[in-house]
Amino acid sequence: MPASEAPEPEAQPSSAPASTAARGSRPAFDPYDPLGLDDLLSAEDRAVRDTVRRWARDRVLPYVAEWYEAGRLPAIRELARELGAIGALGMPLTGYGCAGASAVQYGLACLELEAADSGIRSLVSVQGSLAMYALHRYGSQEQREQWLPSMAAGEVIGCFGLTEPDHGSDPAGMRTRARRDGSDWVLDGRKMWITNGSVAGVAVVWAQTPDGVRGFVVPTDTPGFSAPEIHHKWSLRASVTSELVLDGVRLPADAVLPGAAGLGGPLSCLNHARYGIVWGAMGAARSCFEAALGYAKEREQFGRPIGGFQLTQAKLADMALELHKGILLAHHLGRRMDEGTLRPEQVSFGKLNNVREAIDICRTARTVLGANGISLEYPVMRHATNLESVLTYEGTVEMHQLVLGKALTGLDAFRG
Incomplete structure (x- = not known):
């Protein structure tokens, strides 16, 4: 990506240590990577x-x-x-x-x-x-x-059935049930807002059993399984979102995930997905920031580019700050995950901060583009509306605030 021209490096004082002078001149400032990440x-x-x-x-x-x-x-x-x-x-x-x-x-x-x-x-x-x-x-x-x-290989698409029409943030209240019938399992229930649902070849479905919540591997051609697509969305429109309907879905005994018992299984999966969101939200924010930066340098009002006005520069500076702080946070969490030291509360920290800041960056970018900001010729409004869904799924703002609040105080406010 292009970098703007930077001023000539300052001359080293004559008293500077030789090791300092040997480091060479500083690289040019890159507006697309201002921190050199x-x-x-x-x-x-x-x-x-x-x-x-x-x-x-x-x-x-x-x-x-x-x-x-x-x-x-x-x-x-x-x-x-x-x-x-x-x-x-x-x-x-x-x-x-x-x-x-x-x-x-x-x-x-x-x-x-x-x-x-x-x-x-x-x-x-x-x-x-x-x-x-x-x-x-x-x-x-x-x-x-x-x-x-x-x-x-992408030859089979999968989906993940946890959220229900009446139970989103509180999956413990799920109504989908799996009961024994001889050696088989029979599943009945509904799942909602399921990405990939109507194109999936296999679904991982979570259900209440007499022994607690268990996960089941459900081939989507099993009788009783259907996945009607959800339409009329104003967010995540370039995505397949479905309801999962399970009416007497009969599965063999070995369809259950043997290693998962209780809510810890699906919640650990969600934690893994939230980590990807920490990074992904910064991608949407970057796209909007770059659109605003390019537009501000080209769009002229009052005889000059709007990027030359103080208020526009203040917006661009604030967007750049939050964007690259968010990327730095994501990178830090990634290193911790690679080292095996990443905690779920830290993922909540990243998801809460980065999605919230990404939405703010998108909205600010829209103001820089003015009326053009609502046009699909630019990515800004598309990203802004998509992020409204990202803000909610894999844990709402309120849920992640309470996760962090419990971690900070040691007091559980979820059911308070």
Whole structure:
């Protein structure tokens, strides 16, 4: 990306230590990387990022405004296979055709995907961080071998059924039930707001059983299973969102995920997906910031570019601050995940901060673009409306505030 010209480096004082002078001149200031965060990345990190960025530039950006306006994602199966081909599905998982990438590399991929559109990042997050992660961590060896290779290749799309029409933030109240009938399980219930639902070949569905919440691997061609698509959305329009209907869905005994018992299973999957959102939200924010920066340098009013006015510069400076602080926070959490020290409360910290700041950046960018900010010729309004969904799913603002409040005080306010 282009960098603006910087002033000549200041001359070193004659009294400066030789080691200081030997460091050489400072690099030019880059308005697209003002903190020099690229220096934190390895060559492999950059290669992963650049691969995903090129794919999104070529396969999503030329078409996504049309998809968004039409409220559909017509090429989802083809896109899934292409994402599988570049190793973007189940990236941090090992074996079964998965890339075995680092958490930071996965985060960089999420950032680049959401810079194109939140719906595309959601496709990847639900596939990899929810459905595949649940199978990889909690599934039997047979379940992993049956599903993960084809899911990593994008040949089979997965979905994750936890949220219900009447139970979002409180999954413990779910009404979907699984009962024993001989050696089989029979599932009845409804799930709502399920990304990938109507195009999925397999669903990981969570249900109440006599022994608590359990996860089930449900092939979507099982009798009694249906996934009507949800229409009339004003957010995440370039994404497939569905209801899952389970009417007497009969499954064999080995359909249950053996490693997951209780809410800890689905919540750990959500935590993994939230981590991707911490990065992804900054992708949407970056797209809006760059649109505003470019527009401010070209749009003229009162005989000069609006980027030359103080109020516009103040907006750009504030957007740049929050954008790159958010990326730095995401990078820090990624390193902790790679080291095995990342706590769920820290993921809540990142999700709460980064999505909230991303929305503010998008709204500020819209003001820089003026009336043009509402046009789909620019990405700003599309990202702003998408982020309203991102703000809610995988834990609302209030839920993450309470997670942090409990961690800070040691007092549980969820049911207070």
